[in-house]
Amino acid sequence: NAGVMQNPRHLVRRRGQEARLRCSPMKGHSHVYWYRQLPEEGLKFMVYLQKENIIDESGMPKERFSAEFPKEGPSILRIQQVVRGDSAAYFCASTGAASYGYTFGSGTRLTVV
Amino acid sequence: AQSVSQHNHHVILSEAASLELGCNYSYGGTVNLFWYVQYPGQHLQLLLKYFSGDPLVKGIKGFEAEFIKSKFSFNLRKPSVQWSDTAEYFCAVTWNTDKLIFGTGTRLQVFP
Numbered sequence: 393n394a395g396v397m398q399n400p401r402h403l404v405r406r407r408g409q410e411a412r413l414r415c416s417p418m419k420g421h422s423h424v425y426w427y428r429q430l431p432e433e434g435l436k437f438m439v440y441l442q443k444e445n446i447i448d449e450s451g452m453p454k455e456r457f458s459a460e461f462p463k464e465g466p467s468i469l470r471i472q473q474v475v476r477g478d479s480a481a482y483f484c485a486s487t488g489a490a491s492y493g494y495t496f497g498s499g500t501r502l503t504v505v
Numbered sequence: 506a507q508s509v510s511q512h513n514h515h516v517i518l519s520e521a522a523s524l525e526l527g528c529n530y531s532y533g534g535t536v537n538l539f540w541y542v543q544y545p546g547q548h549l550q551l552l553l554k555y556f557s558g559d560p561l562v563k564g565i566k567g568f569e570a571e572f573i574k575s576k577f578s579f580n581l582r583k584p585s586v587q588w589s590d591t592a593e594y595f596c597a598v599t600w601n602t603d604k605l606i607f608g609t610g611t612r613l614q615v616f617p
Contacts, residue, residue: 425604425605427605427607433609433610434511434595434607434608434609434610435549435595435597435607436607437604437605437606437607440604448604483548483549485605494539494551494605496541496548496549496550497548498547498548499548
């Protein structure tokens with residue numbers, strides 16, 4: 393019973409490139425949440441998705457960031473034209489349909505050089 | 506806006522000392538409360554959670570937390586810390602919805 397799988401674990405991008413972060417929720421979980429953790433800071437909510445729907449994107453920057461959770465496949469957090477300030481750890485969590493049992497993935501550490 | 510406050514940013518203790526980390530949240534209706542731990546370089550692990558019932562919650566690794574509704578608090582405690590408890594601790598809350606809001610975290614260092 394695999395947990396929440398995030399890949400890659402580490403991602404290095406040059407300024408201006410695109411970053412794609414993947415999250416496969418736990419088996420049976422249909423709700424996915426993305427959080428960003430900047431150095432020396434807590435986790436900030438970015439977006440909440442269910443299959444094929446964005447439920448709450450109040451924490452997403454208005455530009456360059458997008459997220460999806462297609463019917464098939466993992467959830468993707470996409471950052472276009474990355475800047476140094478995007479360097480952070482990005483964590484994904486999943487829950488079941490009426491569950492408050494959040495399970496977190498190991499995160500993707502993005503470094504923009 | 507709903508918020509979670511952790512007032513202790515950095516706590517340094519010797520082994521066997523007692524620990525209490527503060528967590529306060531803003532009013533906003535029905536809450537579910539969580540404490541997570543993050544060891545260096547690792548992902549978040551759930552220590553304990555409160556949904557309803559007994560306000561004193563027991564978690565893993567000897568941790569416990571007390572929900573005090575009148576104070577909007579959910580402080581984390583451990584009677585005797587160990588060097589292996591060195592980590593960052595996050596309080597998190599949901600209000601009526603599934604979205605977890607985190608505090609800024611408390612970094613705990615335990616010296617032998």
